[in-house]
Amino acid sequence: MPIQRVRSKWAKTDVLLADPLLKEYVPKTRIFKRATVEQMLQQYEMIYVKPIYGTFGNGVIRIEKNSGAARPYFFQSGEHKYSFATFDAMYLKLLQIKKKKAYLCQQGIHLLEYSGRRYDLRVMVQKNPRLHWEATGMIGRLGHPRKIITNYHAGGTPMPVTKLLKDSLSPQHTESYQSKLRDLGVNIAKTMEVKFPRIKEIGIDVAVDRNLKPWILEVNTLPDPFLFKKLPDRTIFRRIYSYAIAYGRFRKRKR
Ligand SMILES: Nc1ncnc2c1ncn2[C@@H]1O[C@H](COP(=O)(O)OP(=O)(O)O)[C@@H](O)[C@H]1O
Ligand SMILES: [Mg+2]
Incomplete structure (x- = not known):
């Protein structure tokens, strides 16, 4: 049986929201529609909207509402920035940019910064050769x-x-914090496996906010293992790769 990949961000988020322990780590997430964008902006002041079937950050948009400003509505997509006097004007442009793709709205998390740049963390969790879930690597981006x-x-x-x-x-x-994230990662894997029984690895995008609370931004099935080649400690990538070989991630496909 081939390794399972789940593309829908909505289906994956839904599984986490159904778990009372994991739910509290998931930013509020809703299907994109006009009333939801308006209401969530009112409530959170900053939200992310993203394609349900997106990867590599493509199509991700950050929207802000600054009530005091002359042009209170602002959004950014790629390096393009737009500001608007009214919600209606903003929403019109948003529809143009997202095109017909299905989108999610998500509570925005203010990420920690390092030398003036935002960062989040990628936590890798894999089925080890003894068939137990194991957190095998963590890297900042x-x-x-x-x-x-x-x-x-x-x-x-x-x-x-x-x-x-x-x-x-x-x-x-830092060490105990990472250990907490590893436990969280293993719990996420176990919960996802109930609904998606043929997954073998997940890569969780974790945002850390200014109160150091971790938030699950998304769970990738079939994440990129080669990212971990960038760590100075080579043993991390080697283990990740050997586990991936063991469950057949790189087996050649018959044509
Ligand atoms: N709710 C959010 N709050 C803050 N930043 C976010 C949020 N959602 C996404 N991001 C940023 O956008 C990036 C891409 O979003 P993500 O949901 O991981 O989609 P993709 O599948 O394209 O990687 C994240 O790694 C993070 O930097
Ligand atoms: Mg991602």
Whole structure:
């Protein structure tokens, strides 16, 4: 049986929301529609809207509402920025940009920053050769300075997590924080597996906010293992790769 890949961000988020323990780590997420954009902007002041079937940060838009400003509505997509006097004007442009694709609206998380750039964390969790879920790697992704996403394929810079968290946590707390994230990752994998029984690996995009609360932005099935080649500690990638070989991720497909 081939390894399962689940593309729908909505289907994956739904599984997490159904779990009372994991639910609290998921930013409020709704299907994109006009009333939802308006209501969520009112409530959170900053939201992300993203394609349900998106990858590499493509099509991701960050929307802000600054009630005091002359042009209170603002959004950014790629490096393009737009501001508007009214919600209606903004929504019109938003529809133009997203085209006909299905989108989600998500509560925006204010990511921690490192040298003026936002970052999030990628947590890799895999089925090990003893068939237990194991958190096998964690890496930070510093966003490109002019972008609203941290994806490597959009100019993000991979960095060791310890280096990024140094500004916010003592070395001892950094270790226990990472251990907490590893446990969270394994719990996510176990929960996802109930609904998607043929997954073998997940890569979780974790945002850390200014109160150091971790938030699950998305769960990737079949994440990129080669990102972990960027870590100075080579043993991390080697283990990730060997586990992936063991469950057949790189087996040649018959044509
Ligand atoms: N709710 C959010 N709050 C803050 N940043 C977000 C949010 N959702 C996405 N992002 C940023 O956009 C990036 C891409 O979003 P993601 O949901 O991971 O889609 P993709 O599948 O395209 O990677 C994330 O890695 C993060 O940097
Ligand atoms: Mg992602």
